[in-house]
Amino acid sequence: MIKRGLGTRVPAVLAALAFAAAEAVIGSRDPAGAASAFFLAPISDPWRLASLLGAMAPLLVAGLGAAAAFRAGIFNLGGEGQAALGFFVGSLFLSRVDGLSPIFALPAAFLLAALAGALLATLSALAERRFGASVLISSFLLSQVVVISIDWAVAGPFRDPASNLLGMRPLGAKYLLPRLAGSFPLGSGIFLALAIAIAMIWLLRFSRPGFELGLFGRSREFARAQGLDAFLDLWPLSLSGGLSGMAGLLATAGASGQAVQGMTAGLGWNGLAVSLVAGTDPILTISSALLFAWLSEGAKAASILSDLSPATASVIIALIMLLVTAKGRWPGKRRRQAGGPERAAGSPRQTVSATGQAVDAPEQTVSAPGRARGVE
Numbered sequence: 001m002i003k004r005g006l007g008t009r010v011p012a013v014l015a016a017l018a019f020a021a022a023e024a025v026i027g028s029r030d031p032a033g034a035a036s037a038f039f040l041a042p043i044s045d046p047w048r049l050a051s052l053l054g055a056m057a058p059l060l061v062a063g064l065g066a067a068a069a070f071r072a073g074i075f076n077l078g079g080e081g082q083a084a085l086g087f088f089v090g091s092l093f094l095s096r097v098d099g100l101s102p103i104f105a106l107p108a109a110f111l112l113a114a115l116a117g118a119l120l121a122t123l124s125a126l127a128e129r130r131f132g133a134s135v136l137i138s139s140f141l142l143s144q145v146v147v148i149s150i151d152w153a154v155a156g157p158f159r160d161p162a163s164n165l166l167g168m169r170p171l172g173a174k175y176l177l178p179r180l181a182g183s184f185p186l187g188s189g190i191f192l193a194l195a196i197a198i199a200m201i202w203l204l205r206f207s208r209p210g211f212e213l214g215l216f217g218r219s220r221e222f223a224r225a226q227g228l229d230a231f232l233d234l235w236p237l238s239l240s241g242g243l244s245g246m247a248g249l250l251a252t253a254g255a256s257g258q259a260v261q262g263m264t265a266g267l268g269w270n271g272l273a274v275s276l277v278a279g280t281d282p283i284l285t286i287s288s289a290l291l292f293a294w295l296s297e298g299a300k301a302a303s304i305l306s307d308l309s310p311a312t313a314s315v316i317i318a319l320i321m322l323l324v325t326a327k328g329r330w331p332g333k334r335r336r337q338a339g340g341p342e343r344a345a346g347s348p349r350q351t352v353s354a355t356g357q358a359v360d361a362p363e364q365t366v367s368a369p370g371r372a373r374g375v376e
């Protein structure tokens with residue numbers, strides 16, 4: 001299970017933001033204007049702040065999906081394809097049910113999107129069980145096939161002939177997630193995302209399945225020796241795919257209202273980055289998603305209001321990922337086990353199962369009934 005402390009993540013984010021400021025100084029003819037547009041424009045008025053929260057919603061759900069897989073020690077690299085399949089299936093359903101009340105149509109569409117993403121992710125888990133195929137590889141390959149196929153379908157047989165865009169027929173206004181006040185851009189998507197976040201916080205941090213999932217992610221041998229759920233390598237990946245599928249539909253029904261070619265635009269990969277920056281913590285995933293949405297909206301604003309490149313956000317996100325996932329320690333940061341030689345945090349130690357067999361068990365401390373966390 002990937003888990004790094006704030007001592008690693010905060011310096012990484014600050015260093016990347018310092019790089020953004022340096023790029024504004026070096027790469028713009030108006031450094032002050034570029035920096036102001038990048039850092040301040042997304043929060044400069046209620047309308048832009050509402051757009052920022054709208055952009056945050058799918059990132060948050062995708063990040064929570066990645067966190068579910070990470071907690072089980074599984075790298076789900078198929079989030080992009082799972083999000084694409086979710087938006088395609090959900091949008092196709094909503095475009096074919098004109099007579100159905102949105103009270104029933106929208107929940108059904110999100111359920112279908114979640115099932116589609118979960119099914120695609122489950123294929124990778126089953127391939128590992130049956131053939132020993134790496135989830136890391138199979139999830140990525142399946143995702144690529146799905147993304148290419150959906151881009152072809154959206155621009156081909158399912159394209160709206162009345163539109164100049166390479167996209168499907170726009171959803172009816174009644175099938176968009178409702179906005180809070182008329183034309184004000186803050187929709188209910190952010191509240192749906194926060195509700196999902198609350199449910200995931202309870203699941204991963206306070207429930208027995210979440211406790212078992214954490215043990216399984218730290219040491220599969222130890223978890224299996226203790227007779228824990230035999231499907232711990234299956235349902236977390238299915239949950240991860242389901243949330244990615246919902247995130248894909250959020251990007252359609254929550255904002256644009258039309259599924260177009262390349263709709264996910266890196267949503268799955270950004271969700272992976274959101275989870276890594278948050279250290280797979282579902283609470284910190286909320287702030288991490290807000291950070292990534294801010295970077296994205298700031299880059300868009302800077303490209304319009306100044307001469308800063310719109311690719312700035314991608315460069316900063318890549319730098320954050322590089323620094324957060326680096327194995328090296330930041331200067332001055334030392335950790336040593338008390339009363340013994342230095343050992344990597346969370347490394348396994350030997351314990352004896354009920355059958356008398358030695359297995360690897362993770363270092364952990366119990367912080368609440370039914371909840372444990374690794375010693376960092």
